[in-house]
Amino acid sequence: MKRYDNIILEQDNDLAVITINRPNKLNALNRETIQELHDAFEKADADPSIKVIIITGSGEKAFVAGADISEFANFSVKEGKKLAAKGQELLFDFIENLSTPVIAAINGFALGGGLELAMACHFRVASDNAKMGLPEVSLGVIPGYGGTQRLPSLVGKGRAMEMIMTAGMIDANQALAYGLVNHVTSQDELSSLCEKIASKISRNSSVAISAAIRAINANFEDGINGFEVEIHEFGTCFGTKDFVEGTTAFLEKRKADFPGK
The missing domain is CATH 1.10.12 (Lyase 2-enoyl-coa Hydratase; Chain  A, domain 2)
Structure with a gap:
């Protein structure tokens, strides 16, 4: 199996688990990680033995705490547009339209690009310590990986407007009430719950x-x-x-x- 620097791809029978493995950076997304995620999803989707994919973050603090801001802090307008367009095509739209179902196991902070990654998945399960938000306007920018489009379709326009404008975080139970996640469980039981749902899915066509x-x-x-x-x-x-x-x-x-x- 291919070696990755920023992620881990594992297979257990008909289930693939992709773990973003940058715990020292709270699993923040940089260009290399986005490319590796694309490659791993493409590989898993092409394997007929894989029926379901789960994506999660390493450690107990974060699913993905956001994008790696140091990579684009000095970008021009043209570079900013290219960053968003390439990221959406390479990863976020790619996951949304994948033929293999993708479950996001949100095991901690899912902020900015992290929440956008979770929202691109087919549905989401969160641990009870998870916190979610799109804080981009506090940096003078807006979500650029589909956040302004997917959040309203999941939680409604008014709630999405408030979340994006305040740059605030909501906890797992609020996310459940909003319909942003399907289930909330303890951190210890997050993997097993996602695997149980994946098992039900894999029995079907x-x-x-x-x-x-x-x-x-x-x-x-x-x-x-x-x-x-x-x-x-x-x-x-x-x-x-x-x-x-x-x-x-x-x-x-x-x-x-x-x-x-």
Whole structure:
């Protein structure tokens, strides 16, 4: 397996776990880490044996405490635009549209680019010590990795406006009440809960799940009719081996063994 400097990629049967491993920097995202994350997600997504990916941070303090500000403090307008565009394409949009489901296990601070990374995942589970926020306006800038777009779609426009304008943090229970995370658990049980959810997902058709991701995401794209995408994806499922196996297993009253094709 490829060696990375800033992350750890592990596989346990049909589950891949990506850990951002910069504990001394509270797992802050720099350009090298973003590139390594892209490579790891691409590798995991291309492996048909992997059904679910979990992403988390090393240590007990932070998922990702933000972007590495020292890298872009002296950027020009042109460089700033390029930074946001490249980051969104390489990692954040890439994860959102990945065909393999991605669960963010938020094990501490998820701030700025860290919260944007968690929001790009298909859903989020947090430990009870987690704190989340987009503090960019306190630095004279705005979220640039999709935060102004994904946060309102998850928590509503008013709450997103307040979170971004105040640059404040919310705790895990507030995030749960907002709908920003799906579950809150203790730090000790975070991994096992995410693995339990991943296990439930992996029993189902990976082909159908990929189709569902495309259909759900279509609703949030300008100029795209999500209902039409759903109809197309629904119909396409009928031509898959997973559909044949799923319906046959149901009629034969047995557990489906999906080939993933």
